[in-house]
Structure formats: C-alpha cells, structure tokens
Amino acid sequence: MTHSNPPDTAMPVRAATFPDGPDSMLLNPDIEESQWRGERVRAGLRPRIVLTGLAGAALAALAAASGGGFAAVFALSAGILAVCASVVAGWYSAARMLTDHRHAPGRFCRLDRVRGEFFFRSRDFADLGTASYAVRTLIAGVDELHRSPARAWIDPGVPREVHRVVWQAVCCLDRTRAARGLAGELATDPDSTVGELAAAAREAVTVIDDALDEIVRHVHGCLVLTRAWEAKLRHDELATRTDHVLATVPGRAELLRLTEAAEALPQTVFAYITAARDITGAGAFPWEQPASSWSRLLCILPRGLRRGTASGRALARRVRSGEGLS
Template identity: 45%
Template sequence: MHSTDATPTPSPVQTARFADGPDCVLINPDLTPRDWRAARLRAALHPATVLCGLAGVALAAVAILAGAGTGFVGASACAAGILMAVTAVLVGRRRACRPLIHVAATAEGRAAGMFLRSRALTSDKAQQRTVRSLMQAVAEVHASPARPWLDPAMPVQLHRVAWHVLTFLHRTAPARALLDELAGLHEQEPAEIAAARRAVTAADAALDDVSCHAHACASLVRAWEAKLRHADLATRAAATTDTLPRTEELALACSAAAELPPAVFASITAARDLTSAGAFVWEHPPHTWPSSSTRGGLS
C-alpha cells in the first residue's frame, strides 16, 4: 500500500495502493494524536525492519569483538553490519512518516479502525463510484483554498458525516450477502429478512443523499474559489494598471519628440549656411537624386 501523504494528520482522503490495486481511503475522523503516534511506532517497528537492524548490529559487533576488524574481511563485515543498521533506521523513519501505508501493509485488519476503503465497503460497482465520489467531495472541501473562509468545524463535520454513512454501508454487508443468497428463492420472506431489506435500502438512500449534499458543499466552495481568483486577478490587474503610462504622459512624449526634427533641421541648415557646404541632396530636384542603392549617403 503506497501513499504520498507524510503528515501526522493527513488529508481525510488518500489514494492508496493495496495488494488488489489502488483504492480511495477515508481516514477515521476520531483518530487522536495518540493513535497516530501508535501507528507511527507500529510502522517504524515493522518486523522486517527490526530484524534487519538487529542483524546489522550483531554482524558489526561480532566483527569487532572477534578482533577481525583490522583485516579486509573483518572490516567489510563491520561496514556491512553498520550499513544494514543504518538502512533499517532510515527505512523505519520513512515508514513512521507514512504510518497509514505500513500499518496495513501486511495485515489490513489491524488498521480497520483507521480507514475505510471504497472497494471494501460494497461489491456493487455503481455504489463504489458513489463512495469514491463522496470521498473526493470531502477531500475537495478539505483542501480548498476557500477553507479559511469557512467555519473550521464545517469540513470536520462533513468528514465525520461521510465516515458515519460509509460505516453504516459497511455494516449492511452481511445483510446484503444474505439477501443475495435468498435472491433466487420464491418463498415468503421472514419478517427479519424484510426488515434487513428495508435497512439496506435505507442505507443506500442515505449514501446517495449524503453524497449529494457533499457535492453541494464542494460546488459551493468551488464557486467561492472562483470568486477569490477573480478578486485576486482584479487586484493584480489594478496594481498593474497603476504602473502603466497615462495617456497625457504619452502625448507629452510624442509632442516633445515632434519638436525635435524641425529644431535639428534648423540647426544643420544654419551650420550649412555658415560653412558654405552647399545644398543637401533633398534640396535638389527629385530627378537629380541618387538611386536607391546610393541614398544612404544623403548627408
């Protein structure tokens, strides 16, 4: 089982990889910091990690105590033991940073109270899609940029309601199995079976209802996110506009530039007259002007 989350209090929903493939996971909202510490400890002290560390320490100790540390073989054995021990520590630390992954890696039942899997709740494909859709709505509200604008209890309450309805769905699994077993029989159902059928139907309706409301919450925060993006864009646009040149400034620059050619013309014609340099090319009749290949020397 693999996940990318490494925080002590992870997102309510994660995508994890189990033996049967990736699956959506909803974390128990009632987990306490003590539960997470215990999970991290169990993850760090995985039997394979502990055995690797102990074997490394033992190998290094034997190499040192045997006095073979001065030889190549002894030094290699000591280095290998130290490497095994350090590797075990690093692996244990990595496991501890992602406890949800490794608590369920070998015995998923031990972590049954920590999370619910979408595929483990129901075998019905349509219901699995509804469950995943509900989980995604919870995750979207939890991670939304609009969350700081909400009452802090609202995402928590949505998480808790989703957990409860999925727990109810999980509790109907035995009744569903019994109803499937009796599906081909045409005998009159006992009252208990009829009650079980009604309970299953009610649980399915509750799942659909909660999923619909969760998506309404996600749609609302999504709409507020759009408003926040629009407001941010407007603020940035206003700040950018403030730095743009005004029309009056542009007109003043153009006017100042327009006055320069006549002034320059007056200066060079005056200099020409003072120095008796003769007329410029453009002051001669057009038919006397040089061809386009030689007009670069007009001055």
C-alpha cells in the same frame, strides 16, 4: 472574519497505492493521532529492519574491538552500512505507511488487515452497484472540503463533523452487505412463500440507499457554498492584483511625451545625414532622385524625410561657416 486557530493539518482522505492500482481512502475519524504515531513506529520497526540494524551494530562493535587490519576495516564499514540502511528503510517504511499498500500476495499490514478498522477504500464498495458512486462522491466531497481555502473562514469543527457523518454513513452502507446478499438470494428462490422476506430485505436496503443519497445531497450543498466563497476570494485576489499591476503601467501622459520625443528624432538624424552628404560631396540619396527611380524600399521612408533636403543643406552651410556640428 477568519478564525485564529489554524485548520487541522491531518487530511482525512489520502491517495494510496494498492496491489490493484491507486485509490483514495477515507480515514477513520476515531483514530487518534497518538495511535497513528504508534502505527508509524511499528511500521518503521519491522522485524527484518530491526534485525538488520542489530546485526550491523554487532558487526561494527566486533570489528572495532578486534583491532586494525583490512578485515576489521571492511567489517566495520559493512556494519555501519547495515545500520544506516536499516535506519533509512525504517524511515521510508514509516513515511509510506498510509500511502503504500503494495504488499506481497497473501500478506497484509496492520492497517488493511480488517476493512474499515483504519480506513475504507472507494473500491471497497465497487460490488454494491449504484451505492459505490455515492461513496466515491462522499469521499471526494470530504477531501475537497478539507482542502478548500474557504475552510479558514468557517468553524474548524464543521469539516471534522462532515468527515464523521460521512464515515458513519459509509459504515452503515458496509453493514448492508449481508442484507443485499440475502435479498439477491431470496429474489432467485422460486418458492412463493419467501416473497415477503425478499420484499423486506429489499426495503431495508432501499432505506439505506435513500439515506445515503440524502447525505450526498447535503454534502454537495456544503461544497456549493464553499465553492461560491472560493469564487469570491479569487475575485478579490484578482482585483487586488489587477489594481497593483495597473498601477505600475506607464500612464498616457508619459507615453505621449515619449512619442513626441521619438517623433523628432528621424528629422534630426536626416538633417545630420544630408549635411554630412553635402560636406563630403557623396551625391544625392535615392529618394532625392526622380520618383520613377526610387526603389520600393525607399518609398516607405517618412514623407517628412523626403522633403528634408533643404534642412540638411542649411545644416551643411552652418558647418562650412564655422559653427560646426554639435
């Protein structure tokens, strides 16, 4: 059965645009929603936006106090326009706080000033070799799990726990940068006495990578289960839709009645047409001529119509006798 509580609407994985192109980022699960709201307020109240709004308000107030005249009206309009522009710019900046990080060179916003404080990008680990693939896989897995329709059928705490475990694993991987650098440095040292140190550094890095692979495997197991349940849900939905659609399809008996009714129509029309021919004396139809003079088009007429001349003539006699055509 499904849970009555709606799933958390905050998605832990977001697609964002950075100076080097679009990328996916994993949000820090320890950041509360109130803190995110505060960051949105800060983004919407940047100094330039606030100063523009204040200048526009001051200009509008001075114009309103100065009385009439074209200059006052122009200044009032400019002030109101500046205030409206600052409001729109503030709303736009707050709305795109998480998704747009295309700042000027050398400038950073509060969110991407410190790597890992608010989020990790998948490209943050591009320099770690094969471990970067594991990070991308984990981020994609968290995103898929939170978007899956099967999420409504499991405990709401499970996706959040997956998010937290993946975040902690990524943090552990980020802390191995110094060890990886040291292992590379020791490996290139010709002094044989550092061999043991290089082996210890490589061992520490290998332990982290192996643990990361295990986490990837377990997250994939969660996705396999949710995908299987999604397939069941899709099958049930398709079965319900199929039953509903097929219930509206005309039945065989109804179609049989229609074909039987349509079958008699050509013979009836033929009888009236030949009767009209006999009344008007228009002469024989091409199919009433010898077979050698029939055109190819007329050869496709139903055989019953070719033999229906007698019926048409009988109808014509009824017309002449006073019965009329109904």
